Amino acid sequence: MTNANPFSENINKMKGSSTLKAAQAATRLREEGHKVIDLTVGEPDFDTPEFIKQFAWEGLQKGLTKYTPAGGMKIYRESIANFYNEEFGSNIVPNEIAASCGGKQGLFNAIATIVNQGDDVLLPKPYWVTFPEVVNFCGARNVYIETEETDFILTADQVKEAITDKTKLLIVNSPNNPTGCVIPGDEMIKIFDVCIEKGVYVITDECYLLFVYPPAEVFSGASLPKEYLEYVCVAGSFSKTYAMTGWRIGYTITNEAWTKQMIKLQSHSATHPTSFVQYGCAKALEHKEKSLNAVREMLDQYQKRRDWFIPALQEIEGLKVAMPEGAFYAFVDVRGLLGDRFKSSADFGYQILNESHVVTTDGEGFGADGFLRLSYATSMENLETAVEKIRNFINSK
Ligand SMILES: Cc1ncc(COP(=O)(O)O)c(C=O)c1O
Structure with a gap:
């Protein structure tokens, strides 16, 4: 008889990465032929110098x-x-x-x-x-x-x-x-x-x-x-x-x-x-x-995106987001939208994924229910489309 779960207690208690789960959802939608706006990316969108x-x-x-x-x-x-x-x-x-x-x-x-x-x-x-x-x-x-x-x-x-x-x-x-x-x-x-x-x-x-x-x-x-x-x-x-x-x-x-x-x-x-x-x-x-110059060039791009993306998100009804001082993530408080329209931030993420094909990472995996992490390590064009889709999605609810 095979043991259904022969694995160690230590590994059984370990949760899979929630950031990877969100990325997998994006891959699934792409495979189904949809144009996906992926805001889950945890890595630079630039090539190595x-x-x-x-x-x-x-x-x-x-x-x-x-x-x-x-x-x-x-x-x-x-x-x-x-x-x-x-x-x-x-x-x-x-x-x-x-x-x-x-x-x-x-x-x-x-x-x-x-x-x-x-x-x-x-x-x-x-x-x-x-x-x-x-x-x-x-x-x-x-x-x-x-x-x-x-x-x-x-x-x-x-x-x-x-x-x-x-x-x-x-x-x-x-x-x-x-x-x-x-x-x-x-x-x-x-x-x-x-x-x-x-x-x-x-x-x-x-x-x-x-x-x-x-x-x-x-x-x-x-x-x-x-x-x-x-x-x-x-x-x-x-x-x-x-x-x-x-x-x-x-x-x-x-x-x-x-x-x-x-x-x-x-x-x-x-x-x-x-x-x-x-x-x-x-x-x-x-x-x-030379290395520091390469970093500065990338940082300039991230800063331009941040300076456009965060104020654009702040203008959307129900979203709260502070100006991040580092890295390339916006951490968006969606608790103002919870209630009849959305049960939780995970529900918000699930609905916007399926209806607008915008992929986000839920805060729960980071110990912050009610928040979504949106990465701006992506092109300005994607960020502009994302903001428009998020605004339309919320207004449609
Ligand atoms: C906060 C933080 N620490 C560490 C890492 C590990 O990165 P790497 O193993 O690619 O150096 C990451 C990657 O996402 C991260 O976000």
């Missing part, structure tokens, strides 16, 4: 087709250390850096090597979908911090109030997915200080690090004095910044001891990110100005 591709190709031609050290190639770790030291005035050394397959694996490594069964992990709401699943998978408990009162910007006071004897870790993400909010650098330092004083570790997800719109300012936890790294682990990624989501390349920055543990874990799973991809990224960072 050509010179980065050329550097990766150079790596291949050099014969970099074999295993690298599990923590990453020397050139990769050195180039990241140099980049942070030059850009942020930090004093990072390569042994404090571990290469990972995207920011996601770095985050997994960091969580899995620091929490024990039964530990509490503080997670501000709304959160990126992966965090609570990994925490659960590791046998720890998610303790959520509500942040709506402070416009979704986590404060040190909120963290202080939430810490107990059982708290082992806080996970923060700024610029934030799904809200686009940016925690100011001085508040972030206060948050770190509160945690460190209580012996609580912090993982700070900086995967959207450079995607900040002035006057908001870029802040990296890696810019702080070395003592902070005793408790703080920065997770970084090339995915969004350089439009390289498919390359699967990222890194963590923290103290040497934590880095070693993460490398040990990774040596028994993915081993390391692709050799010639590490080389290509290292070379790209060695050409820092």
Whole structure:
């Protein structure tokens, strides 16, 4: 007799990604021949800059087709250390850096090597979908911090109030997915200080690090004095910044001891990110100005879209949306429309998907019922069509 569910308890408790579910709905509609306006996209709509591709190709031609050290190639770790030291005035050394397959694996490594069964992990709401699943998978408990009162910007006071004897870790993400909010650098330092004083570790997800719109300012936890790294682990990624989501390349920055543990874990799973991809990224960072210019060009585009899209959404009856300071998401409050017309934000999303073929991501997966995440990592033309369709759809109800 076959066992209907032979799978581990840990994997049975894990939920599939809600962002992927929305993307699948878009694919289904496309396959049925509909023109779909997809606002679920969690990645840049730009191609990887050509010179980065050329550097990766150079790596291949050099014969970099074999295993690298599990923590990453020397050139990769050195180039990241140099980049942070030059850009942020930090004093990072390569042994404090571990290469990972995207920011996601770095985050997994960091969580899995620091929490024990039964530990509490503080997670501000709304959160990126992966965090609570990994925490659960590791046998720890998610303790959520509500942040709506402070416009979704986590404060040190909120963290202080939430810490107990059982708290082992806080996970923060700024610029934030799904809200686009940016925690100011001085508040972030206060948050770190509160945690460190209580012996609580912090993982700070900086995967959207450079995607900040002035006057908001870029802040990296890696810019702080070395003592902070005793408790703080920065997770970084090339995915969004350089439009390289498919390359699967990222890194963590923290103290040497934590880095070693993460490398040990990774040596028994993915081993390391692709050799010639590490080389290509290292070379790209060695050409820092060229890389930063490429980022600036993309950021300019995102900013133009944001500056048009958000005010256009704000004009639609029943929608509330704040101007995001970073990343490329609008986090739209649809609670003003709930009642007779729509039972929930999920119902709104379902109806607009089927009737207007506009695909959105529901807030529930981010711990924020009543909200929808709309990505503006898509063309102005799509955004204009989206706004028109959303307006017509709401008016028709
Ligand atoms: C907040 C956040 N962190 C981390 C990641 C991981 O990105 P990657 O693994 O592609 O670097 C994502 C991707 O969507 C994200 O939105």
